[in-house]
Amino acid sequence: MKILVCTDGSKNAEMAVKFSAKFAKNYRADLMILRVIKHETSMEKPVFDEYGDEYHRAKNIIKSAEGIISQIAPDITVKNRIAVGPVSAEIIRIAESEKFDCIVIGTRGNRGLRRMLLGSVADEVILYAHCPVVVVR
Numbered sequence: 001m002k003i004l005v006c007t008d009g010s011k012n013a014e015m016a017v018k019f020s021a022k023f024a025k026n027y028r029a030d031l032m033i034l035r036v037i038k039h040e041t042s043m044e045k046p047v048f049d050e051y052g053d054e055y056h057r058a059k060n061i062i063k064s065a066e067g068i069i070s071q072i073a074p075d076i077t078v079k080n081r082i083a084v085g086p087v088s089a090e091i092i093r094i095a096e097s098e099k100f101d102c103i104v105i106g107t108r109g110n111r112g113l114r115r116m117l118l119g120s121v122a123d124e125v126i127l128y129a130h131c132p133v134v135v136v137r
Contacts, residue, residue, distance in 0.1 A: 003104060033065045
């Protein structure tokens with residue numbers, strides 16, 4: 001089994017990382033941590049120099065997630081990846097192209113007008129993903 005956990009470094013994303021570590025431990029699954037740097041168009045092989053601080057922030061977010069996972073499930077295989085593009089589209093593309101069995105994602109739980117105006121990465125992933133999506137909040 002392959003699990004993709006998406007993180008932006010928020011508290012809700014941290015809870016998603018913890019959940020995915022427990023889930024992967026219980027099912028002896030492989031786990032990949034994904035951080036998507038928001039950009040209007042997708043780039044298969046981005047030039048990270050143009051993103052500067054965002055790339056370094058993404059590396060720190062992944063390092064923090066790896067630390068959480070190693071405390072909960074030290075025996076599972078963990079990979080990581082940084083992608084650039086529209087966040088939900090990149091999550092969906094990577095999950096499908098790399099044949100993940102499950103996506104774990106956090107959400108801030110916006111409701112009402114704010115959610116309608118801003119949309120939600122989690123909503124889009126749920127709608128278009130080829131596999132089950134676990135939303136943690």
